[in-house]
Each structure stands twice: as C-alpha cells, then as structure tokens.
Amino acid sequence: MSDLYDYPVVIEIPVAWGEMDSFKHVNNTHYFRYFESARVKYTEELKILDFMNDYAKGPILSETSAKFLAPVTYPDTLSVGIRSVTAKDGKLIQQYAIWSHEQSRMVTLGESTMLFFDYKIGKRCDIPEELALRMTKLEPSLSASLKSTQS
Amino acid sequence: MSDLYDYPVVIEIPVAWGEMDSFKHVNNTHYFRYFESARVKYTEELKILDFMNDYAKGPILSETSAKFLAPVTYPDTLSVGIRSVTAKDGKLIQQYAIWSHEQSRMVTLGESTMLFFDYKIGKRCDIPEELALRMTKLEPSLSASLKSTQS
Amino acid sequence: MSDLYDYPVVIEIPVAWGEMDSFKHVNNTHYFRYFESARVKYTEELKILDFMNDYAKGPILSETSAKFLAPVTYPDTLSVGIRSVTAKDGKLIQQYAIWSHEQSRMVTLGESTMLFFDYKIGKRCDIPEELALRMTKLEPSLSASLKSTQS
Amino acid sequence: MSDLYDYPVVIEIPVAWGEMDSFKHVNNTHYFRYFESARVKYTEELKILDFMNDYAKGPILSETSAKFLAPVTYPDTLSVGIRSVTAKDGKLIQQYAIWSHEQSRMVTLGESTMLFFDYKIGKRCDIPEELALRMTKLEPSLSASLKSTQS
Numbered sequence A, B, C, D: 001m002s003d004l005y006d007y008p009v010v011i012e013i014p015v016a017w018g019e020m021d022s023f024k025h026v027n028n029t030h031y032f033r034y035f036e037s038a039r040v041k042y043t044e045e046l047k048i049l050d051f052m053n054d055y056a057k058g059p060i061l062s063e064t065s066a067k068f069l070a071p072v073t074y075p076d077t078l079s080v081g082i083r084s085v086t087a088k089d090g091k092l093i094q095q096y097a098i099w100s101h102e103q104s105r106m107v108t109l110g111e112s113t114m115l116f117f118d119y120k121i122g123k124r125c126d127i128p129e130e131l132a133l134r135m136t137k138l139e140p141s142l143s144a145s146l147k148s149t150q151s
Helices: A028-045 A048-055 A129-138 A140-151 B027-044 B048-055 B129-138 B142-149 C029-043 C050-054 C130-137 C141-151 D028-045 D048-057 D130-139 D140-150
Strands: A007-013 A057-070 A078-086 A093-100 A106-119 B011-014 B057-068 B077-088 B091-100 B106-119 C009-014 C057-069 C077-088 C089-101 C105-118 D009-014 D057-068 D077-088 D091-100 D105-118
Touching: A028 A048, A028 A106, A028 D140, A048 A057, A048 A129, A048 D105, A057 B077, A078 A129, A078 A140, A093 B048, A106 C050, A129 A140, A140 B011, B011 B027, B011 D009, B011 D028, B027 B048, B027 B077, B027 B106, B027 C029, B027 C057, B048 B129, B048 C029, B048 D140, B057 B091, B077 B129, B129 B142, B129 D048, C009 C029, C029 C057, C029 C077, C029 C105, C050 C057, C050 C130, C057 C089, C077 C130, C077 D077, C105 D048, C130 C141, D009 D028, D028 D048, D028 D057, D028 D077, D028 D091, D048 D057, D057 D077, D057 D091, D077 D130, D077 D140, D130 D140
Parallel strands: none
Antiparallel strands: A007 A078, A057 A106, A057 D057, A078 A093, A093 A106, B011 B077, B057 B106, B057 C057, B077 B091, B091 B106, C009 C077, C057 C105, C077 C089, C089 C105, D009 D077, D057 D105, D077 D091, D091 D105
C-alpha cells in the first residue's frame, strides 16, 4: 500500500465474484470501471461537478489505457490510486495504480486523458484557473506543469 | 422462434463472450439487461419517452424476475420477446421470453412490473389514456384488461 | 442496519458512479450483482464450493427476483443481507435485503431459488446432509424446514 | 463502413440502452467489451482456443487502450473491426476501429497487446509457428513482421 503514497486520492473496492470471466480472473473491462470510480472520487475532491454546472466548462474522457501486471481473482480488495501528471493546454493526464490486498503488489497501471470543453460554445478550452488552483492544492507537484498553461 | 409469435416486440442480441462468468455460462445479471433492452424497444414502439417529456407521466420499474430454464454459452444469438399481460390501476405487468438460436429452445422467462408516476406531483397515477390506446393497438389482447382501469 | 439483524450474512458494497444509468440512478441489473455477491459470500461461509469439488453436487441458480423500494444514487454504500427461508426437496430459497447507508432505509428486497444437482448423473438431488447441517448451524431457524427433507 | 475494409474481422453489435451512463452516452468500459468481442471472434477465426488446449500455449492480454473520437448514444449499431499490426517476439499487437451506423463515422479507435505464454512452464514464448501461418493467411500484410520472429 505504501506504493500508493504518491497518489493523492485512493479508493478501496471489493472485487465481486461476478467480475471474473470464463478464464476465472477479473475481466479487463472492470479495471476501467475501477479507474473511473477513482477518477470520479478525485473529481469530487475538486468539486469539479459543481464547477461544470456553474460555469458550463468541464472535462471529457478522450483516451484511457491499462497495463495488466498480474491477474486478479475473487476474493480480493483493491486499492485504486489516481494522480495527475500533466495539466496544461486544456488537457489533464492522470495515472492510476491498483494494489491487490491479497497479492500485496501492484496488479494494474493505467492512464487517462481528459479534455476540457466549454459547453456553451461546444469547443475545447483551457483548464479553468480556479480548477487549476484546486488541483495544485491537492497535488503540489503539478504546479510547474500548470504554470505553462496560464502564461 | 415460432414460440415468440405472441410477443409483439422481439429483439435480437448477440451473446458476448465476456458475459460468461467463471462457470462458463452467461451470468444471471445479463438476462436483466436483455429484458431491459426489449422493454426499451417496446417503449420506443409506443413512443413512451416522448409522452414522459410532454406529460411528465411515466413508468418506473418496480419489480422484475427471471426463471432460468437452461444455461446459455458464447457463441449464441438470442431473440428476446416482450408482451404486456396486465395494464390497469397504474400498473403494467410484462413478460419476457428468451429464445436461444444455438439451442433452438426457450432458455429464460421473465416478468416485470412498471408503476406509472405523475412526476409533477410525485405520486402514482393511472396509465394515461392515450398510452393505453397505443398499447391496445400494439397488443389487442390487452383491451379487456385495460377497460377495467378506465371505468 | 438493525433491520438486517436476521440476515446471517451481510456484505458491504460501495456504489460505483458507473452503475447509474441515463436516469441517474443505479441500473436494475446491478442489484442482481449485489445479490450474487452476498450469495457467494454465504456459499463461502458454508464452504459449498469445496463441497462441489469433493462430492460433485452443488446448487444452480434457477430463479431470482427483485422488488425496488427506492432508487439508489452514487455516492452511497449498501449493506446486502442474505438468509435462507426454505431448504428442502433439493431446493434452497433465499431472501435478500439491501440497506442504503445514505438513505438509512431498505431500498431493495430480493429472492432466489437454487436447485441442487448431482453433476455425475446430471440430475437434481437432495441438499446433501452435511450441507444441511452447516446451514442449520449458520441459521438455526432453518432446522424445521430441513427436517422434512431428510425424513 | 468502407473505412473498415483493412480490418480482416468485423463484428456488428447493437448498442444497449443500459450501456449509457448518467452522461447519457455509452460508458467507456463498454468499448473494451466491444474490443474484446472482436478479439474473441478473431481468435475463433484462427482457432486459437483449440490451439491453447492442444499445445498449452496461448495469449494473455497485457495492455489495452481506447481513444474516444465521438460519444455514442442508444439507439445505434456498431461495426467493430480488428487487425494485427505486429506479431513478433511472442507479442501480438492489434488495433480496433469502431464505426457508428447512426453517425456514419469512426467513433473509437483502440489497441491491445497480447503476450504468448507456454502454460506448462509458466513463461513467455514465441508465437507458435502454426498460429503465425494462420495469421498471415488471414492477414497477408503481417508476414514481414512475422518473419523476423522466426529467424
């Protein structure tokens, strides 16, 4: 678990038996659900949804990927960490790491790219400044990357 | 397939490999997705969603059940039929039957109960008369059951 | 939660954001996953899977149903209880109750019927006596119902 | 659809209403199910599963990614194409493209990496020669890439 120390948001998810497929390990699609759940939690910490409602600007999932290091089987509990690695030019790149409690090791890594949109004009926009501020509060290491956006 | 002749709406769904679980047959939860897909198609035939937007009255799923007659495995294509059996007192009871093309037999039966709500007052209401008319057009056998509602 | 006191096995499941559908509440199919997760946990408590491997006798899901009392939305945590109500003639009927931590009330009730099979001969069989014993240990109230099976 | 002409295996999948999430478009996790269904079909064309049973060598999903070009909504039918782009050193890289019938355009692109394993020794192995032959028959453009593996 100590391996997730540099992920500012970590959630815990019990593996469901029904998430295993015919090969008797968790089916690949569910890891993207785990990532999504961590991303939503991160979004909540930043109150991004309120922001989307008030300013009509928000992120859209553009790309996502997973690298499977080891299969996961039921029963297990997973800790899913998320962190932001780049936030500039209206693009937020985040990384995921999934730690298996049963195996005591990282079992999956992932990445996603969100693009910010101004819903009123239907076009891409910069990451709103207030959001950028909230993100650097949550993740101080991001600030350098963000500065380049604002200048 | 001829066994579905008394189901006015029938949809075809290819079974996905990933819908099988560790027991190597389609997991029970997916049958409720198949039922739902048939129900949505039935709803479309009746243009119920337009109705919900215009009159702010519509159905909410209250109960659903499935009886599994035989396991289904990938590859297969399923024909899912839906019909209404009772429509009165603001309650719509529908039945489902799933036919396996590979096994040439019915593999699952199901039922659901929808309750109609008037969203403006947040309370149950009768099935709107216009909807009842559309339903008896689609399913003439329903008319007797409906008449008792309106009187 | 006190309402789940008469369910011998109770599991806790965090609702995932992605389990909500277009109507912005948890989609009906996921409740059957919640039931299944409780059923698997119950099965583990009784070590039924070991039994299935050793004696080649085990249960198959024959029917399942849900009654939705109130919609569930993210974020929430659910406590899912399972109990057995009938266990005779090779048939195990179980009930489920789902308690919402956010709403502090029961939001869904359910039932399932498992039939026992002797895999070697491919036919239905009685609930094996050892399993019946384990079940009455876990659920003393079942003993009356079971006795009739064995006589 | 003509855009899928260079994908040797293409499957058709009807979008289910229930695959949409709260944002009212198909949830990201389902695209990986669509990819998987195409991959399984491709695997069938090559009879890889038989091979896995007979030789105890087969592929394991190591990485997968998706790039979302446009959101998909119900109702729609998707054509999902798969092709192999690299097959050497025990690694098979495949690409996916999803065409929306409603939108008449490509809505999602994807990629996956499979690693071949020799299950008897539990270690990675080269793509078995017979499989390589079957693949070049299905996809002649792959032969150059494969040759380097065998030498």
